[in-house]
Amino acid sequence: MLDTWLLLLLVTAIGIGWYLGQRSSSLLSQQHVQSALQQQYYKGLNYLLNDQPDGALDAFIEALDVNSETLETHIAVGNLMRRKGEVERAIRIHQNLLSRPTLPREQLHQAHLELAKDFVSAGLLDRAERLLEDLIVDAPELHKTATLLLLEILQDEKEWAQAIEKAQQLLPKKSLLKAANSDPVIIRALSHYCCELAEQALDRRDYHSARKELKKSLNYDKNCVRASLLLARAEYETGHYEHAVKSLHKIRHQNLSYVSESINLLKLCSEKLNDPQSFQRYLSMCLDLYPSVSIVLALAAEIQNSEGDEAAAKFMGGELKRRPSLRGLDKLVALHMANSQGKAKENLAILQALISKLIHSKPQYRCQHCGFSGKQLHWLCPSCKQWGEVAPIRGAEGD
Ligand SMILES: [Zn+2]
Numbered sequence: 001m002l003d004t005w006l007l008l009l010l011v012t013a014i015g016i017g018w019y020l021g022q023r024s025s026s027l028l029s030q031q032h033v034q035s036a037l038q039q040q041y042y043k044g045l046n047y048l049l050n051d052q053p054d055g056a057l058d059a060f061i062e063a064l065d066v067n068s069e070t071l072e073t074h075i076a077v078g079n080l081m082r083r084k085g086e087v088e089r090a091i092r093i094h095q096n097l098l099s100r101p102t103l104p105r106e107q108l109h110q111a112h113l114e115l116a117k118d119f120v121s122a123g124l125l126d127r128a129e130r131l132l133e134d135l136i137v138d139a140p141e142l143h144k145t146a147t148l149l150l151l152e153i154l155q156d157e158k159e160w161a162q163a164i165e166k167a168q169q170l171l172p173k174k175s176l177l178k179a180a181n182s183d184p185v186i187i188r189a190l191s192h193y194c195c196e197l198a199e200q201a202l203d204r205r206d207y208h209s210a211r212k213e214l215k216k217s218l219n220y221d222k223n224c225v226r227a228s229l230l231l232a233r234a235e236y237e238t239g240h241y242e243h244a245v246k247s248l249h250k251i252r253h254q255n256l257s258y259v260s261e262s263i264n265l266l267k268l269c270s271e272k273l274n275d276p277q278s279f280q281r282y283l284s285m286c287l288d289l290y291p292s293v294s295i296v297l298a299l300a301a302e303i304q305n306s307e308g309d310e311a312a313a314k315f316m317g318g319e320l321k322r323r324p325s326l327r328g329l330d331k332l333v334a335l336h337m338a339n340s341q342g343k344a345k346e347n348l349a350i351l352q353a354l355i356s357k358l359i360h361s362k363p364q365y366r367c368q369h370c371g372f373s374g375k376q377l378h379w380l381c382p383s384c385k386q387w388g389e390v391a392p393i394r395g396a397e398g399d
Pocket of ligand 1: 360361367368370371372381382383384385389
């Protein structure tokens with residue numbers, strides 16, 4: 001539909017150009033140009049009539065002269081080609097524009113940017129990077145746009161240190177560390193870039209570097225849950241269990257919906273510290289603040305350990321009446337199964353298999369920015385490439 005519309009626009013544009021040219025041309029050279037234009041026009045029409053829109057598009061593009069007035073049309077056609085996946089053709093159209101030095105500087109920059117996007121789509125990241133680096137220096141009007149696109153490439157390449165350097169250029173000069181009055185998207189990205197470096201350091205057991213990066217991350221964004229989780233991991237792995245608990249407890253102030261992500265490590269810390277009571281008290285407090293199935297299940301497990309199956313089943317039953325959930329029901333059935341026999345146990349096993357199937361068919365996390373959902377917590381949304389937008393799903397089928 002869009003193709004047809006675009007072709008009609010091109011046909012009309014060239015037709016008008018040809019008609020006006022015929023009326024005004026008097027010199028021989030102009031007649032020659034008009035004749036070439038006429039040929040291209042008919043060639044394009046012929047393709048169109050033979051239902052060959054691609055050939056028609058090429059012919060019309062060749063016929064439509066590049067100047068300030070037609071530049072937007074050329075760029076639109078190139079972008080359409082890119083969106084259709086015809087990247088080579090998009091590159092050809094945008095490169096054709098760059099070979100016209102007579103165009104105003106800003107229009108050339110625009111074509112330059114579109115060509116960089118074509119290279120990204122074609123997977124030619126090195127070439128895109130070079131174009132964007134040039135634009136960042138030469139085109140102040142496109143500085144932010146080009147830097148953001150470059151950041152996407154550096155993220156794909158996992159070049160975190162370079163990404164930090166480039167993103168910092170988008171911050172106001174005087175607030176590199178405090179990050180006040182800065183674009184929250186940039187601040188969040190910077191915070192996660194530091195987390196990525198910290199994670200690499202943790203993987204090679206370089207706890208000093210990891211702590212340094214996590215401190216920077218929290219300086220950029222004091223509400224970065226990921227930084228608190230990683231800091232807790234660093235403290236736990238170095239035997240500082242109380243510090244790990246302190247870092248995990250911070251999460252309820254940063255973002256309550258991520259408390260569920262801290263439960264496993266908190267449980268391990270409570271075992272190392274031999275302090276299940278504090279763990280249970282903390283879970284109860286969080287449950288009062290934020291109803292979460294993960295918290296209910298963790299509490300049920302603690303009650304089961306300290307008071308037995310019956311007390312845990314009673315607790316689960318009460319919670320399920322207040323907030324029905326699949327995962328809660330699964331736990332309740334498991335508790336009853338442990339104390340059942342014969343036919344009743346068989347029936348409960350069938351019910352549990354059904355619930356388990358249902359749970360596994362449901363996503364656990366969703367991006368609040370684009371709606372992407374999945375079973376894993378991605379700090380960088382694979383779909384919209386936003387940082388820190390994927391969160392546990394709430395409700396009967398989620399957390
Ligand atoms: Zn998303």
